[in-house]
Structure formats: C-alpha cells, structure tokens
Amino acid sequence: MADGAAVQQERLDALLDERRTFPPSEEFRRQANAADHAIYQRAAADPEAFWADEAARIDWFKPWDKVLEWNFPWAKWFVGGKLNVTYNCVDRHAAGPRRNKAAIIWEGEPGDSRVLTFGMLQREVNRFANALKSLGVRKGDRVAVYMGMVPELPIALLACAKIGAPHSVVFGGFSAESLRERINDAQAKVLITCDGAWRRGHVVHLKHNADEALHGTPSIEKVIVVHRVGERAEAAMHEGRDLWWHHLVEHASDKCEAEPMDAEDILYLLYTSGTTGKPKGIVHTTGGYLVGTAATHRYIFDVKENDVYWCTADIGWVTGHSYIVYGPLANGTTSLMYEGSPDYPDRGRFWQIAHKYGVNILYTAPTAIRTFMRWGTEWPAKYDLSSLRLLGTVGEPINPEAWIWYNQHIGRERCPIVDTWWQTETGMCMITPLPGLTATKPGSATRPFPGIDAEVLDEKGERVGPGAGGYLVLNKPWPAMFRTIYGDPERYVRQYWSRYPGRYFAGDGAKVDDDGYFWLLGRVDDVMNVSGHRISTYEVESALVDHPSVAEAAVIGKTHDVKGQAISAFVTLKEGTPATDHLKEELKQHVAHKIGALARPDDIFFSAELPKTRSAKIMRRLLRDIAEGRVLGDTTTLADPAVVASLRQQYEAKE
Ligand code: WTA
Numbered sequence: 001m002a003d004g005a006a007v008q009q010e011r012l013d014a015l016l017d018e019r020r021t022f023p024p025s026e027e028f029r030r031q032a033n034a035a036d037h038a039i040y041q042r043a044a045a046d047p048e049a050f051w052a053d054e055a056a057r058i059d060w061f062k063p064w065d066k067v068l069e070w071n072f073p074w075a076k077w078f079v080g081g082k083l084n085v086t087y088n089c090v091d092r093h094a095a096g097p098r099r100n101k102a103a104i105i106w107e108g109e110p111g112d113s114r115v116l117t118f119g120m121l122q123r124e125v126n127r128f129a130n131a132l133k134s135l136g137v138r139k140g141d142r143v144a145v146y147m148g149m150v151p152e153l154p155i156a157l158l159a160c161a162k163i164g165a166p167h168s169v170v171f172g173g174f175s176a177e178s179l180r181e182r183i184n185d186a187q188a189k190v191l192i193t194c195d196g197a198w199r200r201g202h203v204v205h206l207k208h209n210a211d212e213a214l215h216g217t218p219s220i221e222k223v224i225v226v227h228r229v230g231e232r233a234e235a236a237m238h239e240g241r242d243l244w245w246h247h248l249v250e251h252a253s254d255k256c257e258a259e260p261m262d263a264e265d266i267l268y269l270l271y272t273s274g275t276t277g278k279p280k281g282i283v284h285t286t287g288g289y290l291v292g293t294a295a296t297h298r299y300i301f302d303v304k305e306n307d308v309y310w311c312t313a314d315i316g317w318v319t320g321h322s323y324i325v326y327g328p329l330a331n332g333t334t335s336l337m338y339e340g341s342p343d344y345p346d347r348g349r350f351w352q353i354a355h356k357y358g359v360n361i362l363y364t365a366p367t368a369i370r371t372f373m374r375w376g377t378e379w380p381a382k383y384d385l386s387s388l389r390l391l392g393t394v395g396e397p398i399n400p401e402a403w404i405w406y407n408q409h410i411g412r413e414r415c416p417i418v419d420t421w422w423q424t425e426t427g428m429c430m431i432t433p434l435p436g437l438t439a440t441k442p443g444s445a446t447r448p449f450p451g452i453d454a455e456v457l458d459e460k461g462e463r464v465g466p467g468a469g470g471y472l473v474l475n476k477p478w479p480a481m482f483r484t485i486y487g488d489p490e491r492y493v494r495q496y497w498s499r500y501p502g503r504y505f506a507g508d509g510a511k512v513d514d515d516g517y518f519w520l521l522g523r524v525d526d527v528m529n530v531s532g533h534r535i536s537t538y539e540v541e542s543a544l545v546d547h548p549s550v551a552e553a554a555v556i557g558k559t560h561d562v563k564g565q566a567i568s569a570f571v572t573l574k575e576g577t578p579a580t581d582h583l584k585e586e587l588k589q590h591v592a593h594k595i596g597a598l599a600r601p602d603d604i605f606f607s608a609e610l611p612k613t614r615s616a617k618i619m620r621r622l623l624r625d626i627a628e629g630r631v632l633g634d635t636t637t638l639a640d641p642a643v644v645a646s647l648r649q650q651y652e653a654k655e
Contacts, residue, residue, distance in 0.1 A: 007051040007624075008509040008521040009470050010559070011397065015511075015519055018400050022407070023439035024416050028389075032436020034299045039434070043450030049480050050451045051077070054295040055287070058083060058330070059092050061260045064287070068477065073497035074484075075502075076264050076475040077288030083265055084258035085290050086125060086162035086442045088451035090503035091258060093117070094122040102334045105308065107353055109198035109340035114151055121155070124249075126256035128152075129159040132246040135222050137190055139164035139259055142269065144188035144220070146170045146179055146210055148197025152226045152245060153315050154325050156192050161267060164259040168281070168595075169267040171316025172197055172204065174596040176212035178279075182271045185221040185281055186486065192245075196229035200344040207235035224248060226361040261414075263287025269486050270318055272424040273536040274495060275526045281486030282318075282424050290330055292428040292480025296449060297327030300418050301361050302390055302435050310336040311352070311363040311392075317533075318424040319394055322480070323363060327428075342368060347375045351383040362410070363392035367531040369402045369410075370562045375515055379408050385410065390435055395532030396564045397520045403442035421445040421520050423506065425496070427480030430454065431518050444517045452478055454518065456510045461500050466514045469521055474504040528557030528565050533598050535567070537620075540601065544569055547587055549577045554610050554618045555601070558627040568601040568627040570610055570647070577604040603627065605650050609643045611635075626651050 029035055043050035048067040055064070055078060064081030084091075092177045093103070099119040106114045118126065137143060143165050147153045153169075158166040168186045170179050183191065193210045196203040207225060225237065237244070261267075267286045271279040301323075303309055309328055313319035314338070328335040336357055342350050350372075354362065372379070391411050393403075398419055407417055416435035422428060430452050431445040438446050448454040452474040456464050464470040481504075485492045499505040509521035521527060526537045527548060537555040544553035552572040557565030571587065573579055584604045592600040605626070611619045614637065625632045626647050633643050 001448055007559070008524065011521045012469050012511060015400070018441060018443055020400075021439045021441050022416075024413075024436050028416060029436040032434070033302050033433040034390050035436050037437055037463055039299075039450045040439075040447075044453075047451040047476060048378060051291060051295075053475045053616060055291045058088055058290055064263060070477050072502065073493060075481060077285075077477075077479045078263040078291070078484065081263040081287050082260045083263065083287055083290070084162065084261055085286055085326065085330075086158045087258035088290060089161075089326060090118060090122050090125055090158060091627045093118040093329075093332045098126065098332050100608045101332070103329060104151060105156060105334060105357055107336065107338045107340075107357075108150070108185075109344065110201065112339075116151060121158070123150075123254040124155045125158045125162060127249040127252040127255045128155055128245075129162045129256045130252040131224075132159055132165065132190065133163060133359045134248070134252070135190060135224075135243075137163065137165050141165045141190070141265075142186045142188040143167050144170060144179075144183045144186060144191045146172060146174075146191060146193045146206060146227065148194050148204070148206065148228065149196075149314060149337055149518070150194060150226060151337075152192075152194075154337070156216055157268075157315070157321075157325055158329075159323045162256060162258050164261050166266040166268050168271070169316055169321070171314060171596070172206055173316070173598050175593055176209040177594055178596055179209065179213040180215075182279065182281075183213065183220060185271070185279075188224050188268055189219060189225065190225045191220050191224070194226040194228045195233035195235065198339060200341050203229045203232045205234045207233055211235050211238075221471070251498075262655070264483070268321065270321065270424055272318075273527055273539060275536055275538065277538045277542040278537065279539075280488070282482045283484050283486050285426050285483050286482070287548065288479030288481070289408045289427050290326060292478060293327035294330035296428045296432075296480075297323060297333070298331055299434055300420060300432050300449070301363065301392065301430055303328070303331055303333045303361065305332075306450070307360040308312065308334050308336060308357050308387075309336075310357075310359045312338065312368065313363075313365070313394075318427070322428060340370065343375075347564055348379040351380045351385060354385055354388065355383040358387040360387055361390045362388060363394065365395040365532040366393055366398040366402055367396065367562060367564055369393065369398070369406050372398075372410075373402060374562060375635050378515060380409050383388075385412065388412075388415055390418070391415045392420060394420045394422070394429075396529045398443060400442035407442075416440065419443075421508075421518070425482045426474075426478070427482060428478070430474065430478070441517060446515070446517050446521045449621040452476070455503075456512050457500060457523065458517070464511070469509055469511050471499075471520075471524060472506040472508045472510040472520070473500055474506065477503070518574075528567065530557065530565050530567060530598065531563045535595075535599050540567060540569065540591055540599050543591045543599070544571060544587060546594060547590045549573050549583060550587070551575075552610060553624055554620065556620050556623050556627060558603075558624060560602075567599065567625070568603045568605070569601040570605045570607055570623055572607055572610060605647055607643060607647050607650075611643045611647070612639050613637045614639045
C-alpha cells in the first residue's frame with residue numbers, strides 16, 4: 001500500500017487550503033425532494049424503516065416479510081418479497097399517465113435520434129423478451145451484452161430483467177480476449193452485440209471482435225446482432241449461430257408477462273477490476289438494488305416529473321446501469337443517452353445536446369470536465385444552458401479547480417453540484433450531497449447518504465481524527481450492495497470484509513474534516529483510475545509479459561492533468577532483444593489488443609532490471625517518482641541503486 005499512500009498524501013496536501021463552501025439557494029431548497037435535515041436523523045435512527053419507506057414506492061407482486069437479514073457478510077434485503085424490475089421501470093409507467101412520456105431520448109452519432117415513450121419502450125422490450133424466450137433463454141440463464149450506446153442496449157437489459165435472465169454487459173471498448181474471459185466466467189448462453197458502433201465518424205468493429213472472442217466460448221449458443229453500421233461492418237453472419245435483432249423481433253408478440261422474481265434473485269453481473277489480473281463478476285440482485293438506485297436517484301438528482309435527465313456514462317459501466325437505466329426509469333424519469341463522443345462533430349457537442357433537449361440535470365465525470373476546461377470556455381458559452389438546474393460528477397476525485405469551473409461555466413453559478421462517491425460494488429451512490437440540504441465544498445463528496453454509515457480508519461482499525469488520511473469503510477449493509485463475486489464467494493469475503501472485521505473495506509483513501517465532510521483521496525490498492533475507468537496494474541502487467549519480448553513488467557498510474565491517472569509501464573526485455581521505439585509502440589498496441597484501448601500505456605520505459613528491495617519487491621513508489629519526474633524518495637532499501645539511475649536518465653532524455 002506504500003504507493004497508494006504517496007498519492008493520498010499529495011491529494012491531502014493539495015486540499016489543505018480548500019475552505020470555500022456553497023450552500024444551496026433558498027429557492028432550490030424549497031422545492032427539493034429532500035428538503036429537511038431530519039431525513040438524516042430518521043435514517044440513522046432506524047435505517048431499515050427508512051429503506052422500507054423507500055421500498056414502498058416500488059410495486060411488489062408480493063410484499064417482503066423482513067427488510068434485512070444480515071448474516072455477516074451475507075445480506076438479504078426485502079426477504080420473501082417478489083417483484084420484477086422491468087415491470088417497475090417500464091410497465092407500471094406505460095399503464096398510467098406516463099404512457100406517452102419520453103422514457104429514453106437517444107441522440108445518435110451521425111445525426112440520428114430517437115425517442116421512446118414508456119409505451120413504445122414497453123412494446124420493444126416485450127418483443128425482444130419474447131425473442132430471447134424463443135431462443136430458449138430461461139430465468140437464470142446469463143446473457144452477455146457487448147454493444148455500443150444504441151437504444152437496443154437498454155431494451156436488451158430490460159428484456160433480460162423482464163424474463164429473469166441476468167445480463168452481463170461488457171463495455172464495447174474491451175478487447176475480444178476480455179470479452180471471452182467474461183463470457184466464460186459467466187457461462188453466458190447468448191451474446192447480444194452490434195455489427196459495429198460509431199465513434200467519431202469511424203466504425204468500431206464490435207461484431208468482428210465478438211467473432212474473435214467466440215473462439216473458445218462453448219457456453220454461447222446464439223448471437224443476436226443489431227444492425228447499426230450496415231455495409232461498413234467487417235463481419236459476416238455465422239449460419240446457425242448469428243441472428244439479426246430486427247429479424248427476431250419482426251414477428252414477436254409485443255405482450256410479455258413479467259417474471260415474478262425473488263428480491264434476492266440475480267439481476268445482473270458486471271465485471272470490474274480488482275487487485276489481481278482476474279476481473280470480478282460483481283453480483284447485483286433485484287429488490288434491494290432497485291430500491292437503492294431509485295431512492296438515491298430521486299433524492300440526489302432531485303428529479304421532477306418533467307425533467308430531462310442526462311447521465312453521460314456508457315451503459316457498459318455501473319454508472320450507466322444504475323443511473324441511465326434502472327434508477328431513472330424506476331422513477332419514471334426521461335433519461336437521455338448519447339451514442340457519441342464529446343468532440344464530434346465539434347467540441348461543443350455536449351452543450352449543443354443539452355440545449356437541444358433542454359437538459360435539466362447533467363451527471364458526468366471529472367475527467368470530462370477537465371477536458372472541457374482545456375478546450376476552453378468558448379464552447380459552452382455558445383449555448384443557452386439555462387435549462388440546467390443540477391450538476392453531478394462521479395468516477396474519481398474531482399479537483400477543486402475543475403469543480404469551480406463546472407460551477408461557473410456550466411452551472412453558471414445557479415446549479416448545485418453533487419459529487420457522488422460510489423463503486424460497482426456499492427451499486428448506488430454512497431457519499432454525496434443532497435442538493436437542497438448540503439452546503440458543498442469543492443473536492444468533497446460531503447456526507448454519507450441517509451442510512452449509510454461510513455468511517456475513516458487507520459491501519460489498526462482506529463478511527464482517525466479530523467484532517468488525517470485513512471481507509472474508507474462502511475459499517476452497515478445497504479440495499480443495493482453487491483451480494484458476492486460470481487463463482488467466488490471466498491474472494492468476496494477476503495477482499496472486502498476481512499481487512500477490518502465487521503466492516504466493508506472500500507479500497508479508497510479518505511479524510512473527514514471538522515464538519516464531518518468526507519474527502520476522497522483515491523485508491524489505496526493496485527487499482528488505477530484512468531479517465532474514470534478502473535484498471536488494475538496487474539492486468540496491464542500480465543498483458544505485457546504475455547508479449548514474447550518481455551521478461552518482466554511493472555505498471556503504475558502516474559498523475560495526469562486530464563485523465564486523473566495515466567498508465568506508465570517499466571519493462572525488462574528478454575536477453576538480446578533490442579530496446580527500440582518501434583518495440584515500445586508494439587507493446588502499447590499489444591496491451592490495447594489484449595485488454596482494450598482504455599488500458600494502453602502512455603509511457604513505456606525499458607530497464608535492464610526493475611528497482612527492487614533486497615527481498616525482491618518491486619518499489620513502485622520509486623517508479624512513480626521517475627514517471628512523474630520527481631526527486632527520488634528513499635532509495636536505501638534498494639538491492640541495486642544503479643537501476644534507478646539508469647531509468648532516471650531515460651526519463652530525462654525523453655523530456
Ligand atoms: C472512484 C464508479 C472520488 C473510487 C461509480 C472508487 C470516486 C472507484 C468517486 C469505483 C468520487 C468513484 N470521488 N473517487 N465521487 N466516484 N470514485 O467501480 O476510487 O467504476 O473506488 O464505480 O472510483 O469505480 P467504479
């Protein structure tokens with residue numbers, strides 16, 4: 001953890017002088033969904049009663065017998081309750097006054113757009129649910145999804161949930177090999193993909209990657225392909241295995257009964273990086289997840305009946321699952337989804353979309369905000385953004401400068417900002433302002449959501465005093481928490497619940513200030529956060545040593561102005577392999593091919609040896625000092641100090 005500690009200290013120092021506070025306006029407070037501080041006391045006094053009240057907003061086929069059964073570290077929420085997520089997200093709205101209200105507004109890349117009302121969404125979901133059934137997909141069967149941001153993606157998820165088939169979405173930026181690994185771990189029966197996806201006017205060959213992945217996935221019986229890019233797709237359809245989405249739904253009925261699911265039945269799996277090379281299948285279940293995402297969405301984003309709400313995440317990540325699809329739709333909200341990039345056709349694209357649809361609530365990532373800052377204020381200044389009334393961020397710590405810029409240039413000093421801390425594992429926002437109640441401080445995620453019990457502990461498990469850094473833990477179960485790691489319950493216990501007995505270990509550093517506000521300091525383990533994406537150093541190291549020229553590799557996340565962290569790799573080549581620039585490029589490409597472009601290293605340094613302690617541990621702290629061009633820290637424990645000197649020279653030569 002030594003490496004993480006150094007990063008934490010840097011952020012702690014940087015935040016030391018941050019004293020600005022931004023109370024919500026009286027006008028905002030008066031209309032807020034959470035307008036009374038008593039919500040915190042009420043939830044703290046009886047969290048189960050608080051969550052039961054929230055659960056009452058969901059339609060249950062059979063009410064629960066017990067709110068929580070907590071058999072550390074195994075949780076069951078709403079025990080005995082029966083419900084269906086899609087019924088709650090779609091059917092109940094389609095049956096009432098929201099029938100003709102926009103559920104999903106989709107803005108496509110090359111000038112396309114589409115609006116699905118709750119009624120239309122219901123018919124599309126039902127047709128596709130029937131298509132899945134016709135292929136033999138039954139309750140409990142896993143369905144893998146590898147798609148771009150097209151309307152068929154949420155339709156596919158909702159169709160799976162309707163028939164009780166857990167989905168496992170793999171972000172479209174992942175490689176064939178990453179997809180194969182996830183399909184095999186989940187033993188998925190069907191894969192849903194697209195012929196291709198649009199990215200800045202170019203085609204991403206999803207189907208081609210999927211075909212490559214499908215060598216060696218014996219569980220897959222059928223592949224359903226959405227027609228998106230047409231002739232420009234590179235892949236052929238495989239007779240007997242591949243089916244076009246539009247053919248399948250053509251004659252499918254648009255009526256489909258929702259499968260009554262147990263509150264604890266699996267809703268989905270979502271793979272995320274841990275400290276080893278093997279991604280973890282995070283398991284989310286039905287009742288608690290829906291209650292948790294709907295309640296947090298309602299209070300944190302303060303959604304109102306006629307709001308247009310836009311979360312800019314990709315549905316391939318948990319943010320898209322919880323806050324593009326399930327939370328908003330459970331609340332009957334109009335949720336906007338965008339297929340493309342923020343800079344295509346130009347750098348004003350987000351603001352043009354916000355204006356076009358009159359977006360009221362915008363939820364994005366600090367890395368995007370820092371990119372907008374770099375592009376300059378002239379882009380947002382061109383657009384009337386007066387419809388915006390609330391802004392949110394997620395994915396990584398936000399630096400106060402980016403917060404202030406977001407507040408000034410996007411929120412025009414009228415919009416509260418909610419900086420929400422959470423994880424794939426938590427399923428829902430955990431530490432966050434409530435926009436009508438919390439006086440925000442730039443860079444702080446502020447306070448635990450009502451009913452959430454968070455703390456910062458030192459190595460020994462003692463609570464740390466105000467201002468000091470430590471490890472973030474959660475002391476009580478919460479409804480949207482993950483229930484296990486798919487197929488690996490032992491890892492679930494070891495990784496999350498063993499560091500501090502009785503508590504959830506988040507893997508993040510944090511401090512609490514004198515006002516009880518939480519300041520997140522970044523990961524304390526070997527997980528990097530690159531543009532808000534979680535990547536383990538170990539995964540990238542494994543991809544590098546997989547290359548025939550590489551003997552050994554060490555990877556670190558170095559601080560980066562826009563991405564938060566960028567990947568630097570230190571590589572020892574096999575005897576006799578010349579260290580060329582060409583090989584550096586090849587290695588970067590190799591990592592992108594093995595994992596996905598998101599894991600491509602920014603820098604590669606060659607070294608005859610890696611700096612190690614006498615007990616052969618790689619000294620990552622020194623690698624970071626080198627990558628960030630700093631004075632080297634303590635080198636006295638190094639086995640061979642000359643190693644560092646040579647690396648240092650390479651770094652300086654690069655400058
Ligand atoms: C980081 C994304 C600081 C954190 C929802 C966490 C944050 C990891 C914040 C989870 C925030 C997320 N402030 N750090 N507001 N939000 N993180 O699983 O390190 O992709 O552990 O879930 O992102 O990333 P994940």
